[in-house]
Amino acid sequence: MSAQKIILLNQKGGVGKTTTCVNLGSSLAAMGYKVLLVDFDSQCNLTGAVSGNGRKATSYDVITGKAEAEAAVQETPFQNLYLIPGSIDLAGLNVELVGEEGMNFFLRERLVVLDSQFDFIFVDCPPSLGVLTMNALAWAQDILIPMQCEYFSMEGLNMLMRTVADVRKTINPDIRILGIVFTMFSKRNRLNADVVQDTGSYLPELVFKTVIPRTVRLAEAPSFGLPINVYDASNVGSKAYMALAKEVVKRVFED
Numbered sequence: 001m002s003a004q005k006i007i008l009l010n011q012k013g014g015v016g017k018t019t020t021c022v023n024l025g026s027s028l029a030a031m032g033y034k035v036l037l038v039d040f041d042s043q044c045n046l047t048g049a050v051s052g053n054g055r056k057a058t059s060y061d062v063i064t065g066k067a068e069a070e071a072a073v074q075e076t077p078f079q080n081l082y083l084i085p086g087s088i089d090l091a092g093l094n095v096e097l098v099g100e101e102g103m104n105f106f107l108r109e110r111l112v113v114l115d116s117q118f119d120f121i122f123v124d125c126p127p128s129l130g131v132l133t134m135n136a137l138a139w140a141q142d143i144l145i146p147m148q149c150e151y152f153s154m155e156g157l158n159m160l161m162r163t164v165a166d167v168r169k170t171i172n173p174d175i176r177i178l179g180i181v182f183t184m185f186s187k188r189n190r191l192n193a194d195v196v197q198d199t200g201s202y203l204p205e206l207v208f209k210t211v212i213p214r215t216v217r218l219a220e221a222p223s224f225g226l227p228i229n230v231y232d233a234s235n236v237g238s239k240a241y242m243a244l245a246k247e248v249v250k251r252v253f254e255d
């Protein structure tokens with residue numbers, strides 16, 4: 001097998017990257033796929049959300065060559081779901097790596113050994129377009145963009161599209177945008193529905209049909225170290241991430 005390599009990308013913070021990484025990954029694992037999540041943000045929210053810890057090796061150790069990727073993979077309490085935890089040390093990498101030859105390609109070089117061991121590998125990025133995100137963009141096949149259903153998100157999206165065009169011209173000609181997923185949708189907010197509709201008609205092939213609702217359960221689950229399908233499988237958020245997982249499988253394997 002050769003893993004599908006997907007990056008969660010949006011230079012804005014608080015848009016649902018980590019929540020989508022955990023719960024999409026966990027839904028795919030529940031469907032029987034072998035899934036690896038890589039926490040590539042110094043905040044390490046992903047690590048805690050699947051009951052992981054950085055006591056062994058971390059993604060920082062992997063990218064700096066202090067540990068082999070295989071040694072950094074840890075099991076989670078959830079079947080088929082594995083983690084390379086994050087580290088606060090990632091915050092210093094911009095400074096540490098700048099100017100080093102090939103600095104955008106370290107992650108790709110180090111993770112390649114894992115390709116044959118998983119069906120899906122997700123890298124959860126920090127909210128910036130610095131060296132960490134560039135490393136993830138050089139590694140990935142597919143970009144998944146979580147976005148809030150707000151008009152100001154559109155400006156960010158234009159910038160993101162320009163970045164992706166640059167990445168294609170430079171470090172990764174084959175990368176594609178798998179899709180845009182709207183998060184934190186609120187039925188009571190008319191504007192939310194307008195944004196989803198407008199974007200859907202402007203970029204019809206890119207926007208996933210599944211929209212992730214705003215629900216307290218999705219915000220609570222990480223504090224228990226549980227993905228939503230384990231914390232509350234009957235919740236609307238859990239069902240939405242399962243539906244998204246099915247759409248992702250269809251796009252990746254059938255289209």
Ligand SMILES: Nc1ncnc2c1ncn2[C@@H]1O[C@H](COP(=O)(O)OP(=O)(O)O)[C@@H](O)[C@H]1O
Binds near residue numbers: 127213219
């Ligand atoms: N669908 C949702 N419903 C309610 N809260 C959400 C939802 N998605 C994310 N959140 C909460 O919003 C905050 C930001 O989400 P997060 O996934 O951490 O964003 P990012 O990784 O892009 O910074 C977190 O506190 C998270 O629990």
Ligand SMILES: [Mg+2]
Binds near residue numbers: 018125
């Ligand atoms: Mg995050």
